[in-house]
Amino acid sequence: xxxGKNVLLAxxxxxxxxxxxxxxxxxxxxxxxxxxxxxxxxxxxxxxxTLSTLSxxxxxxxxxxxxxTGQWNNHVDLGSWADLMVIAPATANTISDLVSGKxxxxxxxxxxxxxxxxxVAPAMDLDMFKNKSTQSNIKILSERSVEIxxxxxxELASGLEGKGxxxxxxxxxxxxxxxxxxxxxxxxxxxxxxxxxxxxxxxPVRFIGNHSSGKMGFALANEAQKRGANVxxxxxxxxxxxxxxxxxxxxxxxQQMKKEITDRFKNIDxxxxxxxxxxxxxxxxxDNKIKKQEAELNIVLEKTPDILKxxxxxxxxxxxxxxxxETENELENARQxxxxxxxxxIILNSLSDNGAGFGYDTNKITLITPSENxxxxxxxxxxxxxxxxNFIEECI
Ligand code: PMT
Numbered sequence: 001x002x003x004g005k006n007v008l009l010a011x012x013x014x015x016x017x018x019x020x021x022x023x024x025x026x027x028x029x030x031x032x033x034x035x036x037x038x039x040x041x042x043x044x045x046x047x048x049x050t051l052s053t054l055s056x057x058x059x060x061x062x063x064x065x066x067x068x069t070g071q072w073n074n075h076v077d078l079g080s081w082a083d084l085m086v087i088a089p090a091t092a093n094t095i096s097d098l099v100s101g102k103x104x105x106x107x108x109x110x111x112x113x114x115x116x117x118x119x120v121a122p123a124m125d126l127d128m129f130k131n132k133s134t135q136s137n138i139k140i141l142s143e144r145s146v147e148i149x150x151x152x153x154x155e156l157a158s159g160l161e162g163k164g165x166x167x168x169x170x171x172x173x174x175x176x177x178x179x180x181x182x183x184x185x186x187x188x189x190x191x192x193x194x195x196x197x198x199x200x201x202x203x204p205v206r207f208i209g210n211h212s213s214g215k216m217g218f219a220l221a222n223e224a225q226k227r228g229a230n231v232x233x234x235x236x237x238x239x240x241x242x243x244x245x246x247x248x249x250x251x252x253x254x255q256q257m258k259k260e261i262t263d264r265f266k267n268i269d270x271x272x273x274x275x276x277x278x279x280x281x282x283x284x285x286x287d288n289k290i291k292k293q294e295a296e297l298n299i300v301l302e303k304t305p306d307i308l309k310x311x312x313x314x315x316x317x318x319x320x321x322x323x324x325x326e327t328e329n330e331l332e333n334a335r336q337x338x339x340x341x342x343x344x345x346i347i348l349n350s351l352s353d354n355g356a357g358f359g360y361d362t363n364k365i366t367l368i369t370p371s372e373n374x375x376x377x378x379x380x381x382x383x384x385x386x387x388x389x390n391f392i393e394e395c396i
Contacts, residue, residue, distance in 0.1 A: 001180035002173070003031030004225060004244030008082035008114070010107045011051070013041020015157045016089035016123035016166035021046060023088060023169040024054040030173060031244060035078065036060070037107045039094070063106055075106060079113030080383070083226065084176065087111070088149070089123030089166045092134045098146070099137045117179065121149040121172055126162025149175055184228025185393050190268040191229045193221045194261060194307075196236030198254045200281035202299060203290050211358040212276035214238030215381050216323075216349075220272055221246045223385035227393075232268075234260045236275055254278050254304035265311050270319045270392055273308045274347075276358075280304060312342040319395045321388070323347045324368075325357060334368050344395060345369045347388060353378070367391055 007027050011020045020036075027034050034055040038048065048059045060078065065071040079085075087094065087107075094107070098120070103109045111118065120141060128134060129151060142148050149172055153163045167175070181187075195217020199207040214235055221233045222243035233248045234257055242248040251257045254277045265271065280301035290297065312320045322343050324334035330350045338346035348366040351357045355378050356364040364378040367388065376387055 001177045001184065001228070002027060004222065005032045005083040005180075006081050007032045007034045008037065008078060008085040008110070008116075009034055009055075010037040010039075010085065010087040010090075010111070011042040011046065012039045012087065012089060012091045012094040012107070013044060014089040014091050014123040014166070015045060017042050017045035019166055019169055020088060021050055021054055023086075023172060024051065026169045026173040028054070028056075030177070033057075035081070037078075037110060039105060039107055041091070060106055060110075063109075073106060075109040076113045079110050079115070080380070082114055082116045084116050084180075085111065085114045085118045086121065086172070086176070087118070088121035088172060090120045092122075092124050092128050092131070092137075095120065095122060095134065095137045095141065099140050117145075117147060117183075119147045119149055119172075119176055119179075121166050122151050122164075123166035124151075124164050125156055125158050126160055126164045129162075129164040147179060181228075186224060186227040186229035186389070189229045189270065189396060190232075191221075191224045191270040191272065191392075192232050192234065192261060192264050192268045193217050193224065193272045194234045194236075194257060194275035194277075195221070196238040197276050198236045198257055198278045198304075199252045200254065200278045200304070201252075201285045202282050203286035203288065205289050208278055208281065208301075209237075210276045210278070212236065212238070213359045214240050215359070215361065216363060216384070217272075217274040218243060219381040219385040220274060220388060223382065223389050224392075227389060229270075232264060234264075234275075254281065254307070258305050258307045258310075261307055262311065265314075265318070268318060269396060270321070271308075271311065272321045272388070272392075274323045276325065277307060278304055306341070308343070309341040315342075319344050319392060321345045321347065321392070323349065325349055325351065327351045331366065331368070331373060334366070338368055338370070345391065 035057045036051045037060045052059045149167050152165045154165045196214035197210045197212040199209045201207050218240050221231050225231045225245040231246045283300045283302045308322045324337050324346050326333050334348040346368045349356050353364045355362040363384045367374040
C-alpha cells in the first residue's frame with residue numbers, strides 16, 4: 001500500500017530520533033519516496049547527512065534555503081507533494097504546537113499546509129505522556145483526524161519504565177500500510193487509462209501528431225494506483241516514467257491504440273480516455289521518404305476509428321469517461337461530444353485557459369455529466385486527477 005507514495009517524515013527532538021533513520025529505510029523498502037523535515041532539536045540526536053543519505057533527498061529545516069539569493073523552501077509545495085505526513089518522534093512540545101496552530105517553524109507551516117493524512121508517533125517520558133496537557137492535546141489532534149500511533153511501554157531513556165517509547169519503525173510502517181489498505185477506495189477495480197498523442201505515419205520519417213505530453217493520463221494512472229485500483233495504461237509516444245504498480249503498453253497509431261484498448265475492454269470497470277487520438281490519418285503510408293519535388297504536396301487523409309465511441313456503444317457495467325479538448329463554444333461542444341459518444345462523463349479542458357491542456361503541469365477542467373457541469377480551478381494535473389477519481393468513485 002505504500003509503494004509509490006510520497007512520505008513526508010518530520011523528526012523532532014527526542015532520543016527516539018535515532019529510530020527515524022530506520023523508519024526511512026522501512027518506507028523506502030516498501031517502495032515509497034521519503035522527504036525529511038527536522039527541527040533544530042532533532043539535530044542534537046541525528047545528523048542531516050544520515051537522513052539525506054538514507055532518504056536520497058535534501059533535508060528541510062528552515063524557511064530560507066540560501067541567505068544570499070533569498071531562495072526559500074516552499075512548505076506549501078512540500079505539503080501538497082506528500083501523500084502522507086508522519087511526525088515521528090513527536091515530542092510533547094511539538095504536539096502542543098500542532099494543537100495551537102502555530103506556524104513559527106518549517107515543520108509547523110508544512111503541517112498546516114498538508115491536506116494528506118497525518119500520523120503522529122509520540123515519544124517522551126512516562127509522566128510527560130500521562131500529563132493532562134499532553135493527553136488533552138493528543139485527544140484534540142485525534143478529533144481533528146490526525147492518526148495517533150500510540151507509544152509502547154518499556155524502558156525509557158530516563159531509566160524509568162512505562163508508556164512513552166516511540167513505536168518501533170516496522171510497526172509504524174505496518175500501522176500506516178493498514179490505514180491505507182482500509183482506505184483503498186478503488187481496491188479490486190480495474191481501470192484502463194489512455195494517455196499521450198498518436199502518431200499517424202506519412203512515410204518512414206514523417207507523421208501527423210499533436211502536442212500531448214501524456215502528463216494528464218499518467219497523473220490519472222498514478223492516482224488510481226494509489227487508491228488501490230489495478231491500473232493499465234495504454235500510452236502513445238511520450239517521454240514519461242511509468243508510475244509504480246501500473247502496467248503500461250506503448251502504442252504509436254490510433255489503430256494500435258484501438259486494438260490494445262478493445263482487447264482489454266471486457267475485463268475492465270472503468271475506461272478513461274485522456275489520449276489525444278488523431279482524428280485523421282494518411283490514406284497511404286509511403287514505403288520510402290517522400291522527395292521534395294513539386295511545389296505542392298497533397299496528402300489525402302481518412303478518418304481514424306473513434307475508439308471511445310465504438311466501445312461506449314458496447315459498454316455494459318463499465319464507466320466510460322472521455323476528455324474534450326476545445327478551443328471555442330467549449331461547454332456546448334463538449335456536452336454534444338458526451339451525448340454523441342454515449343459517455344458517462346466528459347472532462348472539458350480548453351486551450352483558451354492559460355495553463356490548461358497540452359504540456360503544462362497544470363490543468364483547468366469542467367467535469368460534464370448528463371445532469372451537471374462541475375467547474376474546477378486551475379490546479380496541478382496531480383490534483384486534477386484526484387478530482388476526476390473522486391467522481392469515478394461516486395460512479396462505482
Ligand atoms: O497529455 P497532456 O500534455 O497532459 O495534455 C492533456 C490533454 C490536453 C491531451 C488531455 O487533457 C485531453 O484533453 N485529451 C483529449 C484530447 C482529444 O483528443 O480531445 P477530442 O475532443 O479530440 O476527443 C474526445 C475524446 O474522444 C477523447 O477522450 C479522445 O481520447 C477520444 N477519441 C478521439 C478520437 C478518436 N479517434 N478516438 C477517440 O477515442
